[in-house]
Amino acid sequence: MSSIGPEPRIAGSKFSKFLIPSETYNVDDFFKNLPASKWSLGTYFNEIIEGPDSDFAFDQLLTNFLESIESINKMNSIPISIRSFCVNYIKWLKSLSGKAIIQSCREFFDAKMNLEKKKAINSVVKESVNVTAQTKSFQASLQPFVLSGAEVLKSMPPEILEDTCYVTSDNDDTNDDDHISYNKSIYMKDPEYFDNLVNNVDLSYIGREEEPISASTSTIPIVTSWDSFIIDDIDILKVFGCLRNSLPKKSPEVHPQYWGILDLTGQHKPTKKRFMNKWDDLVNNFKSDIAWNMVELEQFETNFFDNIEDSEAQKRVPILHAHLIILKSYLEHLKLPINEGELMTHFVAPTFRMSIDQNQKKFRKLWCEQQLVASQERRRVDQDPNDDRARIGQKTDLIITLPTGPVLEGFICEVSGGLPAGCPKKIWTDKLKIMVGMRDMINRIIKTFPGLLSEDYMKIVVFGCQVIGIQINLYAMDVRAYGIYRFGIIDKVFLPASTQELSAYESVHVMLRSLEHRLSNLMDYCSELKVKHARLRRKRNYLYQEDNFAFTNNTPNTSPKKKLRSETNK
Template sequence: MNQFVIDRLDFNNKVHNLIEERKLTLISKLGSDYSFKNNEDESTKNGLQSTKENFANASNTRFVDKNKNIFLLVHSQEDIINKRKKLEDKENQSDSDYALLFGEVNESSLIEIIDEKNLQKELKLPDAESIKPQYLKNELQENFCDYQKKIPKCKRIITPAYWGILDLTKETKELNDRLIENASRYFANKINWNPKCAPSVLQHYFDKNCEEKIDDYKYDMLHNNIQFIKSNMSHFKRNLSEEELKMTTMLPLFRGIFSSELVDDRWGEIQSVATNEARNKTYNPLQRARIGKKVDMKGTLTCAPIKFEVLYGKVSGGLFSLGLPTACKRKKYLDKVKLSIMMRDSINRVLEEWKNLSDNERSSLIVFGWTQIGFDINIYAMSWEGNGIYFFGLVDKCTLPTERDDCGIFEDIYCILKELEVKIKNVEKIIKGLSLKNVRNKRRRILGETIPDLNVNRNPK
């Protein structure tokens, strides 16, 4: 093997160039606040090119430090070229790639960015009011846009506002309390979430701890599924995977309460069509298409003219022993951000098709989502409010029972899911009505085409 000795200063410069190259790669992945000038980038490239030329005739090269007599083994010239090529391939990827946010490989790094001290307890939307509250739309939009510009680059990917989402749960402070309170009251009236009481026959059933079967065939599936959950409660005290948890709790409850004709519900690791289309919209058609991001549950309207993904579900981890959730507070927050972005993409997918409607009509479209952390269930709603802003709020929450003697608590989730079913039926009516109106406005030339102002951010730049 040919060996040669280089000057210490020259060696340090080359090592420095390689380190800077690695630093650029890391920063491009994490979205850092650091920036590099063009002349610095050029010097890095020149330094690396010089290193390649010097190593052209060496398969393995040893550097000798004259002062300390330390031998440093450096990768072969072929390895350096291969690493450079991989770096260039990554830099040439489209900015529409969601991989950094949704990829499991990057999840640990993203969780580390989240400051748990700044996370507050989530708050539900207030009750709907009989008198419509005044909506400070212009002031809110101005303040929200100002806030978006101030988000540090390294925090954009985990901040709902970067994606155009105004988080009304107050888990993070985005705007002042007055504007948030005003927007929350407006959004609560728009959603009009008001769960009804269970029928008297079901009230009696829950009072009897779900043990006496109801003499009505329409409740047979609910009874059978609750008995299935009860039979699995002995496993709730030990370690459970995420898959086991959702398949023994939310799946049987949803199937027992929801109308099977309303939505096509899919469970497991299910691809979101909305994110699939969003990711491939600006992608090279000659390359392999990217798959959409996956959720634990997806509900698609079956009878609407547009197959709208109206409901998403996300389960954050499984269970430790004694029924404790495995997900930490930061993991819960990250999953909520992911859920809200998929809800946004679902709305965007439909609004982009409705080019002959007013913004006021477009804003009537609502999408729902839910999260499960251990046995705690949260229900969310989202709508587009114009100017690239989406309202996202917590409409209801409950806790599932874990003991066979506490099955009367199932009445809570029953009332919540029945109200969710009612709201989704309303969304179906809205989809049908606005799709028809969009065609009439277009073909009868009642209203010309207008492009809605949507937020289509992908990866932070």
């Protein structure tokens, strides 16, 4: 390796002002906001330090910088001069000169972070001196956080938790930004609430989503019940409460914890930072509980994908073959860009219609901006029927309902833009919309069958999906403790991008067939809950509570007065 050498720069060329397009994936915003002439490791860390608080360590940020450069180098649409710079810069960082720059940046970054910590401590000490009006709130902030009214909340099912939480504010003003009740009012009435949040998203809080991984065996002690959620002596409930307490003053509603959701995809930086010490254990425990497994295709189906042009293989799967012929026709005549509606009509809808419940006998699929009944019922809570118009549920691109009585929703899907995909802010708000929709779906199942054991509710798993270009992300959600909804990615596949990739549709087909299997399990489990709930009618005292709790406009307006039945009452 060379011990000396100048740092590669793009200067004096026609590409010195070049910016990476804002819609580009797997590239840090640094390369989208600063011209190519300013691209360097030192400038990158200066931007990190001068910007919002960093949620990652130096090595993670360095990896992000290197991966961005490598991604740029692989893009054929990027000018050759820019790609050559990327190659040279990676080589230079491996030289002694480059390593020296890395070490210098590390020392500067660590020193700056230590200084910020000292400032934060001094700020707390300074505020604590004012022991008059602030004494009570300061002492409260030093106590381990539990959700307000913990003793009452432990006796309540999770669906009655308010869509509010605490917001950090440096001032005592009364601007609308500080009043979540204002945001809640809009959420309760506006069916396009999440679509209007795009401009409120601060991308400095949003990172990269982790890849889906399989669950592994763990020896870490874990306690999960309705009243406690502990991993290796770490009280997850208290840590999550601290996370909710640390919501930013501006636009708190774009953060998952505002809605009581624990984002385990790794994309929400503050969440991952708060749980960093036990992150892998937390994710692994979620994957173990969800137990996502792929179904095995029939032999004639695998033969078809292995010999996709073979007429004999095609005869065994005529419907699947017809679907791929239509898909091939679209790909042959595809002219980019296409909007979200075209992507939904030509690619997404046929795919879900083909690979989930092929004969359309098990489930009902609702397409294109249909309202989610679960969120509709949530919005009707405390509604004045004399003053307010009927509130409709949030609009969703695809809903799959379960043929139970009453009809419950088990799956939702959002398409985030067309081809190319939507902007990062649009993608994040769509993902947030999926999270809240899935939470409402779980709540509606619990409301439909109240009074059961808490363990019965903890086994409910619903699913959601986000389509980003040709990428399909599959998510799952369950509920733990009283009001923590765990949300994580369980699978990711890609639609064929050309006629040469038609055989790759097998991964999409397998994932959706596996999803169909899990939705069938959810349908059976809801039927089981219905039977258990019916047996509760044998108790007279429960009949009275049920009639007052569960059947007021199909939505509870008050919480039950008695606790969920414990194990001792089984």
